[in-house]
Amino acid sequence: MAIGFYFPSKAGATTSWVPLKQPVFPAVEPVDYPEQLTGETAGGTLYVQDKGLRRETFQLQFVRLTATDRGNALTFFNVIKKSFNVFEYEDRNAVLHTVRWMNNFDFQFVIEGRYSGGIILRKETA
Numbered sequence: 001m002a003i004g005f006y007f008p009s010k011a012g013a014t015t016s017w018v019p020l021k022q023p024v025f026p027a028v029e030p031v032d033y034p035e036q037l038t039g040e041t042a043g044g045t046l047y048v049q050d051k052g053l054r055r056e057t058f059q060l061q062f063v064r065l066t067a068t069d070r071g072n073a074l075t076f077f078n079v080i081k082k083s084f085n086v087f088e089y090e091d092r093n094a095v096l097h098t099v100r101w102m103n104n105f106d107f108q109f110v111i112e113g114r115y116s117g118g119i120i121l122r123k124e125t126a
Contacts, residue, residue: 003060007080007087010096017076019062020069027092028059056123058089058099062107064114070107077105089121098124 003022006013035051065073080087083100090096099121107117 002090003092004090005076005087006090007076007085009088010090015076015079017072019065019073021062021065022092023060024063028061029056030059031056053125055125057102058091058097058119058121058123060119060121061116062118063116064110065107065116067113067115070115073107074105077101083122086124097121100124 002018004010004018005016007015010016032055033050033053034055035053037049039047041047079085080101082105083102086098086100088096089099101119102122103118103120105117107115110116
């Protein structure tokens with residue numbers, strides 16, 4: 001199944017990017033509770049203050065995209081303005097997720113006419 005990026009949503013997309021070449025494996029989808037403060041007493045007691053926010057991310061790695069595909073990705077990146085706008089990401093299982101693009105646009109020229117880079121998406125919580 002092909003992945004895709006749709007702004008503002010797949011049903012009403014004004015801008016989209018469906019890569020011609022899919023991301024490489026492994027498919028990295030970490031889950032974390034990053035808003036926790038921890039401290040340990042001299043006696044070894046661990047104290048944790050939890051804000052309770054669960055964060056899911058999708059880390060996609062692309063290898064040797066064509067210049068056209070890289071250009072389409074950059075156009076999409078400019079429309080969503082990195083993390084400013086939320087959009088829908090369709091994963092390999094055809095499940096839609098509302099996400100934000102969290103990292104810089106960094107697709108490096110690796111071989112004649114081909115670009116490689118990664119995207120980190122943060123899933124929006126309800």
